[in-house]
Amino acid sequence: MINSDTSSSEIRASWEEWWTYDGISGPEYWGRINPEWSLCNKGRRQSPINVDPQLLLFDPYLEHINIDKCKVNGILLNTGQSLVFRVDKDLKHHVNISGGPLAYRYQFEELYIHYGTVDQVGSEHKIGGQSFPAEIQLYGFNAELYHNMTEAQHKSQGIVGISLMVQIGEKPNREFQIITSTFRKVQWKGEQIPIKHLSLTSILPDTSHYMTYEGSTTHPGCWETTVWIILNKPIYMTKQELYYLRTLQQGSQEIPKAPLGNNARPPQPLYHRTVRTNIDFQVSEDYSLSKNNCPITMHKEMYYKANKWRQSNELFQV
Structure with missing residues (x-):
């Protein structure tokens, strides 16, 4: 039996x-x-989503995001579905995430890399229908109310997800090279390698401006307990780094399968959710027109529009 x-x-x-x-x-x-x-x-509060710039709601009360500067150790693992960095459980000093749209303190736990096998697609979230070559997602759990990620993912306000869009550039992110330099050592499913002294704040671009909404984890079981924060500036990976990333495999060396790339869940319906931002687009556009560039947006030629949130809570189009 x-x-x-x-x-x-x-x-x-x-x-x-x-x-x-x-x-x-x-x-x-x-x-x-x-x-x-x-x-x-x-579910009706699923992630990822396509962020429609014309539906963004400007919220002047969204504050800056606070992320601890301490470094972490962990394991980089090829799960066969994604490349995942998980922090060591016995860390003395954890990276806490707070501020912004968060009412609680969250503890960083995992980093996922989603990417495509070609440059035109790869990210899970999209901006105005535009995909990026890759997307890095940082997950943390609500450390004030819950004990760990397993418990928090089932509970209200349990998880924070921070989304970093990846663009191709000639100057790579030096801190992220601690991870990219190990890609060839995790080519097959189940392979893992220790990562030491990683600083999240050195990986992140400017966290002053972002978009945020209530959603879910983008992997099973799609728990609708995630506060998403999509940073408005990308980080950069070189073509060579993306090349090595795209050599990773879903299967083991004994049982080869397809490449690990294209590991992005399709965008989910927004339904009646609100996507808020702390970017004052009217000021941004005026500056862009006068300076002939767009310093805080992801695409130089893309100008966003947003609704403003007045103190009376009335909405109007700018």
Whole structure:
């Protein structure tokens, strides 16, 4: 007779192995693979989304985001679905994230890299329908209310997700090179390598301006407990770094499969959610027109428009 507890744990482990980003185990079927992931198919506050610049709501009360400057150690792992950095559990000093739209203090736990096999696609979130070559996502859990990520992902206000869009550039992010320099050592599923003394604040671009909304994790089980913060400035990776990233594989060396890239969940319907921003677009556009550039937007030739949030809570188009 099979022990029920053993059977349950084996099934749960199998589910973690089964899901992919394409085919009959892809995003369209996540909610059917595992009943506990039903939100992937039925949820109405799902992520990622396409951020429509014309629907952004300007909120002048959104403050700066605070991120601790201490460095962390962890493991970089090829899971077969994504490349993931996970911090060591026994860290003495954790990286805390607070401020901005967050009402609580969150503790950084994981970093995911989503990317495409070509430059035109790769990011999960899109801006005005525009995709980026890659997207780096930082996940943290609400350390004031919950004990860990496993508990927090099921609870209200449990998780924060910080989205960094990646552009191709000649000057790479020096701190992120601590990770990119190890890509060739995690080429196959299950391979991992220690990462030491990583500074998140040195990886992040300017965190003064961002967009934010209420959503979900972008991987199973798509828990609708995530406050998303999409930074308005990208970070840069070189073509060579992207080349090595695209050599990573979904399978093991013994059982090869397809490349690891194209690991992005498609954008989900926004429904009636609001996407807020602390960027005063009227000032930005006036500056851009006078200086013939757009210093705080992701695309030099893209000018955003936004709704303003007045003190009376009335909305009007600028």
